[in-house]
Amino acid sequence: MARNLSTFLYLRPKLMLLLLLGPPLLWLGVIYLGSLLTLLAQSFFYLDGFTGRIVRSFTLATYAQLFTPSNLDIFQRTAGMAAAVTLADVLLAFPLAYYIARHAAPRIKAYLYLAVILPLWSSYLVRVYAWKLILAKEGILSWFLAQLGLSGALDALLALPGIGGTSLSFSSIGVFLVFVYIWLPYMILPIQAALERLPTSLLEASGDLGARPAKTFRTVTLPLVLPGVVAGSIFTFSLTMGDFIVPTVLGNSSFFIGQAVLSHQGTSGNIPMAAAMTTVPMLIMGVYLLLARWMGAFDAL
Numbered sequence: 001m002a003r004n005l006s007t008f009l010y011l012r013p014k015l016m017l018l019l020l021l022g023p024p025l026l027w028l029g030v031i032y033l034g035s036l037l038t039l040l041a042q043s044f045f046y047l048d049g050f051t052g053r054i055v056r057s058f059t060l061a062t063y064a065q066l067f068t069p070s071n072l073d074i075f076q077r078t079a080g081m082a083a084a085v086t087l088a089d090v091l092l093a094f095p096l097a098y099y100i101a102r103h104a105a106p107r108i109k110a111y112l113y114l115a116v117i118l119p120l121w122s123s124y125l126v127r128v129y130a131w132k133l134i135l136a137k138e139g140i141l142s143w144f145l146a147q148l149g150l151s152g153a154l155d156a157l158l159a160l161p162g163i164g165g166t167s168l169s170f171s172s173i174g175v176f177l178v179f180v181y182i183w184l185p186y187m188i189l190p191i192q193a194a195l196e197r198l199p200t201s202l203l204e205a206s207g208d209l210g211a212r213p214a215k216t217f218r219t220v221t222l223p224l225v226l227p228g229v230v231a232g233s234i235f236t237f238s239l240t241m242g243d244f245i246v247p248t249v250l251g252n253s254s255f256f257i258g259q260a261v262l263s264h265q266g267t268s269g270n271i272p273m274a275a276a277m278t279t280v281p282m283l284i285m286g287v288y289l290l291l292a293r294w295m296g297a298f299d300a301l
Helices: 002-010 013-042 061-067 069-102 106-121 124-135 140-147 151-158 172-196 200-208 213-242 245-250 257-267 271-294
Strands: none
Touching: 002 013, 013 271, 061 069, 061 271, 069 106, 069 172, 069 213, 069 257, 069 271, 106 172, 124 140, 124 172, 124 245, 140 151, 172 213, 172 245, 200 213, 213 257, 213 271, 245 257, 257 271
């Protein structure tokens, strides 16, 4: 029976393709895209201020509320944090990824791979709360800075408006540090994979033509590795935009988009506003991808 079935499918490749791709496409269409469409539909409803019930009639009033100063401040704060985290991760990830791809011996490369992936084996919450202890006023980082006589510099940094706080564990600086640490592996791996695919002959040809290493990096390496950088930035930027755990655990009273969505959905029951706010990160990521494509970031794929 198994031989007859395999022969039957072999002689009908279109049916075989349908059976292979049908279930995942059905899941993608019904569960994933269906959920997004439902979310989009909810955003066009509104919450009745008197009864507290959701009125299921089409309106743009919920989207109009997104342009209030408080909500615009949340969007600006979240997008700024996501951009800063992405830039910091690129600067940290590129040298390590370049060393892994181009210079590390096979044994060292395996150890470095393990070091990059190992944090992902532990619980996300465990890592976040571990950083909360590290950044606390009584934590090891404050103690280490005190031993170096830098407590005054830390206090001056925390006194800066907008980014400081009572301690690193309750400040925008602490949120930034934890975000950079949490999403760094998602930046290293795509860049390293892009560097692995970069032909060495192109770098040698650039050197043979008289280009210095800096010019070779600027004109050959970076344009060809840019798709990997964009892929990593999609992870770091989008994950930072939607995360609510890190700002809740380490942040101050300033809200991020994820916290605002959780508050509207869970505390106030304003599901239309929560749905409308979730469209903002998707819109920002769509614009980002269009700009990346316009800049030629995907030409080397």
